[in-house]
Amino acid sequence: NAGVTQTPKFQVLKTGQSMTLQCAQDMNHNSMYWYRQDPGMGLRLIYYSASEGTTDKGEVPNGYNVSRLNKREFSLRLESAAPSQTSVYFCASSEVGRRKNIQYFGAGTRLSVL
């Protein structure tokens, strides 16, 4: 049982390059999320998708776009990477509406923008 799978695990970009982070979950969850984690700042929500076909901005959406491709997959795109986007990115999924609403996380993507 894979849970939440993120690819790639590591990536180095030059300023201005673009890339897409992929995320897939096999738990049949409706909701999916993208976070970034920076030292001393905990997790900050970039975008989320409450259900297939919907996406909404989180706390720090600037510079990012997302696509909820289907119920399983939720991708994050950096159109023109900047050094400020150097971070660790986590994808998560949950079934909001169930009692516990537990989020399950992928292993993370460590991104460096030079």
Place this chain on the structure above:
Amino acid sequence: AQKITQTQPGMFVQEKEAVTLDCTYDTSDPSYGLFWYKQPSSGEMIFLIYQGSYDQQNATEGRYSLNFQKARKSANLVISASQLGDSAMYFCAILPPRTYKYIFGTGTRLKVLA
């Protein structure tokens, strides 16, 4: 606005001793969920324990328990019989009602000493 505060950036505990990690939150909603996650040095986010605001009893999961004091808006994590493998970052999070936006604290780094 909802907020999570973890005031202890770092903690030390002797192996086999108990340790309490503090978490306070600020919300005006009577209904919410509280979560604790562990992040070891390998980077993944691991769900530990959940407490619903209307739960009559404090949550327990093995060696983890929550000291939930609703009136004080605190949800401290207690780890009993600490093990070396408990050395990690610990994050507290809240999910307010009618939202998909989980809010995370900045974390506490726990070091278990042999």
